[in-house]
Amino acid sequence: MAKQQVKSGDRPPGMVDVARVAGVSAQTVSRVLSGHPNVQARTREKVLAAVEQLGYRRNNAARMLSSGRSRTIGVVTLRTTFYSRAALTSGIENAAQTAGYTVSTATTTSLDTAAIEAALSRLADQDVEGVVLAVPLIHTSARIEQFTRSTPTISVDGPRTDTTEVVAVDQALAARKATEHLLNLGHETVWHIAGPEHWLEAASRRDGWRATLEEAGRPVPPPLEGDWSPASGYRNGLLLGRVPEASAVFVASDEMAFGVIRALTELGRRVPEDVSLVSVDDIELAAYCTPPLTTVAQPFARTGELAVAHLLRHIADPAGAIAPESVEPRLVVRASTAPCPGT
Template sequence: MQTVNGGEGTGRPPGMADVARLAGVSAQTVSRVLSGHPNVRERTRAKVLAAVDQLGYRMNSAAQILSSGRSRTIGVVTLQTTFYSRLTLTFGIESAARAAGYAVSTASTASLDTSAVEGALSRLADQRVEGIILAIPLIHVSPRIEQLTGSLPSVTIDGSRTEASEVVAVDQSQAARLATRHLLDLGHETIWHIAGPGEWLDAASRLRGWRETLEAEGRTVPPALKGDWSPSSGYRNGLILGRIPEVTAVFVASDEMAFGVIRALHELGRRVPEEISVVGVDDIALAEYCSPSLTTVAQPFAEMGALAVGHLLRQIDDPEAAREPASVEPKLIVRTSTTYARGTTP
């Protein structure tokens, strides 16, 4: 391999011609290697990549699109949030995309308003992404959203639906049934529920699964309390439930809200789980380490993200492939925040 200065000391960044000179190949060969062309010898590919690393060359994205017709980028629409579950989902998407040789461009929205979602989708389309993952709940789908998701390969998560999108989702009703059934099996007469925001399809599905499970058992269905996924909303609702003597079991729609509930119950002198059992949903990393450790229904967020990427790349590679919705089964993780109701024999 030759020794060249490339862009170093020349006042300009290294270009493709510099990489070609250092690797001793043509600029066309460099282009083929960087675009992932299969008809390149491994020895040649290794020389080119070594030259790229040595020079610190970065291919201009606009030039890459023009030369190959492909951006090798997928877009993700997310909600602006610091919730652990959203961050883990995004991590799963980025890891799977990177492993497949794709970059990820994220467009976040401050709200679930259709105009905000339309704006996020439009920004990604303008970047020439090859496909889009909608990692947000879509209650209302506008004609513009249908148009944008119909013009590009697209996958929705969180139970959202558009006419053209492929769906990858966790069965949230089943998650609620697992949690509610677990508490009933422990001898609790009925189960109270702190639900998530009404505009989230996941929250609505969990609310329905909880209610249907109690009704099928002929149990009284208490009024559901409303949260917003935050620990503070769980804390506020925990202060309410902790003052109701007949409350012995609570199904909380997210782990982060459940942390707030447990804190409130502790402050009120209500022992968990001896007096009140608590179950969450998500199984985030902190769930095992709160006091007591949280019984919860696990959602494999990283796996969901990777699954969504796999379905999207299949659409990109074969636009005529049939849409195959995928459902991931939730799993109950029993820890120490739940126990048998008083007077119940194990």
């Protein structure tokens, strides 16, 4: 039989590819390749035929699976310098180590579903016992769905599937806390500099901000969109700073807020005397900004620890009920907010 190549650039075929061709789960492929006795002969034949067809080569991790346990969990995350990703991963690694597990991280430079599928395939090749999906996608795919049906998976802030358990910070509540704080200071409305539209957490914050204003009967200004970077905050700050009636702004991240404050300062608009500003994250630098940032703190490390706890429970009882957990953010009031001028 001629070998069939996988159409994904130059990457070699993975265990998920074998599972797709054989019409079985990645976990079944793992059982066949490890010589597990509880596999029907017909299923074993299909898997081995798919291995031959694709030219799949097992890696060292698969060969070491004779015990049936790899004591490894996988993490799929975006390759970025953002503080939030690093803090979340640190929480995952600490909790896994405490539980006697190692962590294998598959990073991706793209949020395209094909890139996520490739990352999951790499983890499947290592026979991880479960996976933490820490990628901020709104949409999923059939192959991601297939993987999460066969492998215990926890989603932190990424794609939700029918079989994925979710542990996440309530981003809509974070936006509500920020917006209500500014309204309570007497501001007529609150402008918003959002994160990228295709990030789930950015969309949730934008929705929470808009809902809070609408419930209060306040006008809803058109949101501005950034990309989480200080540079995008600076660009949007130059726009917002030229709107005389803008006295309050909710910025979707601390790092963007740094850029906004610089832009406002260059335009001669003082924070908080002229414009009050609230952001999200509470990274370590937030308290040392000028002025110190009022922000909604996200417990990144705690979220990572909870994700591991849920994942280990799911590994121990794959048939157990899926129980999402929402982590409540906390408003930290500092010097970047003040009563509206004239109130």
